[in-house]
Amino acid sequence: QVQLVQSGAEVEELGASVRISCKASGYTFMNYFLHWVRQAPGQGLEWMGIINPSGGGTTYARAWMGRVNMATDTATSTLYMELKSLRSEDTAVYYCVRESYTGSGSYLFWGQGTLVTVSS
Amino acid sequence: DIVLTQSPGTLSLSPGERATLSCRASRSVSSNKLAWYQQKPGQAPRLLILGASSRATGIPDRFSGSGSGTDFTLTISRLEPEDFAVYYCQQYDTSYTFGQGTKVEIK
Numbered sequence: 001q002v003q004l005v006q007s008g009a010e011v012e013e014l015g016a017s018v019r020i021s022c023k024a025s026g027y028t029f030m031n032y033f034l035h036w037v038r039q040a041p042g043q044g045l046e047w048m049g050i051i052n053p054s055g056g057g058t059t060y061a062r063a064w065m066g067r068v069n070m071a072t073d074t075a076t077s078t079l080y081m082e083l084k085s086l087r088s089e090d091t092a093v094y095y096c097v098r099e100s101y102t103g104s105g106s107y108l109f110w111g112q113g114t115l116v117t118v119s120s
Numbered sequence: 121d122i123v124l125t126q127s128p129g130t131l132s133l134s135p136g137e138r139a140t141l142s143c144r145a146s147r148s149v150s151s152n153k154l155a156w157y158q159q160k161p162g163q164a165p166r167l168l169i170l171g172a173s174s175r176a177t178g179i180p181d182r183f184s185g186s187g188s189g190t191d192f193t194l195t196i197s198r199l200e201p202e203d204f205a206v207y208y209c210q211q212y213d214t215s216y217t218f219g220q221g222t223k224v225e226i227k
Contacts, residue, residue, distance in 0.1 A: 035216070045157075045165065045208055047216040061215070062121075095164055100176070105212020106155035108176060110164035 002026040004096050004111035011117045016086050020114045022079040022096035029077040030054040033099050035107065036070065036081045040092040048094075051079065086118045122146055122211050124219035132227040139196040141222045143209035148189045153213040156185055156194045159221075160205045168207075169194065199224070 007021040024034070036048040049060035051070040058070050069082045079096050093113040100108035123146040133139055143154070152172035157165035167176040169185035172192055182197040196203055204226050209219040 044220045045210075045218040047218065050216075059215075100167065100170055104170065105153060105216055106167055106170040106176075106210065107157075107165075108167045108170075110166075113164055 002098065002109045004098060004109055006094075006096060006111040006114045009115040009117070011119060012086050014086060014088065014118060014120050016118075017082060017084045018086060018116050019080060019082045020094055020096075020116070022081075022111050024077045024079065024098070027098075029072075029074060031102060033102075034072070034079050035097045035099075036068075037095045037097055037107070038092045039095070039113075040089065043092075048081070053079070083116075086116075088118050088120065090116065091118045092116060122149065122214050122217055124209050124211055124217055126207075126209060126219035126222045128222060129220075130223045130225060132225050133199055134227045135199050135201055137199050139194075139199055139203070139224055141194040141196075141207055141224075143187075143192040143194070143219050145190045145192070145211060149192075149211045149213045151213065152188055153211060154185075154187070154192050155210045155212065156183075157208045157210065158203075158205045159208065165208065196224075 003025045005023045012018045030053050035050045051058045053072040067084050071080045095113050096111040097107040098109040100106045125144045127142045154172045156169040159165040173185045184195045186193050206221045206223045208221050
């Protein structure tokens with residue numbers, strides 16, 4: 001079965017960077033786009049960006065352009081997201097998600113979430 | 121970007137009642153590229169509906185989606201105790217955006 005297993009919680013200082021991983025299994029990694037979605041405490045869902053594991057092409061949401069970098073390691077079927085210059089408002093749960101089927105933009109598969117806490 | 125506005129913010133209902141949740145888009149969502157998710161505290165969201173009206177795998181038939189263009193609706197025909205949660209709509213026609221959510225709480 002499809003699984004997305006994310007790395008553990010992180011505590012980072014203001015201005016630092018954080019890198020989260022998401023290991024995929026149970027399907028052909030190259031065949032489905034992957035996204036990152038975040039959720040601040042008590043808030044709604046925000047789309048951060050998309051990556052095509054086949055080729056590595058990315059598109060980022062305007063809000064994070066210049067601060068976010070997404071990458072994949074096809075040898076280990078792992079997705080990475082790095083967020084730089086952390087601000088207090090970056091404290092959130094970050095989810096990696098996989099499209100329901102090739103070319104769909106809906107998300108049938110979700111990682112368990114990674115809590116990133118930005119402290120001063 | 122397409123802005124999605126969900127209403128009401130909170131819906132207070134009793135088990136067995138019908139829930140009707142609205143999602144309005146700032147401009148037309150083509151090809152009905154709209155999804156609905158359910159989220160319970162401490163859990164990742166769960167996909168309920170895709171393509172505006174197709175139930176995802178394993179979703180009970182008390183959940184139904186309808187609508188097109190700029191107006192979409194999620195209906196829960198008879199609320200079960202496990203249905204009390206927050207619901208989000210998402211469009212994936214032009215980039216990707218979510219509504220702000222509707223909380224369905226026990227009256």
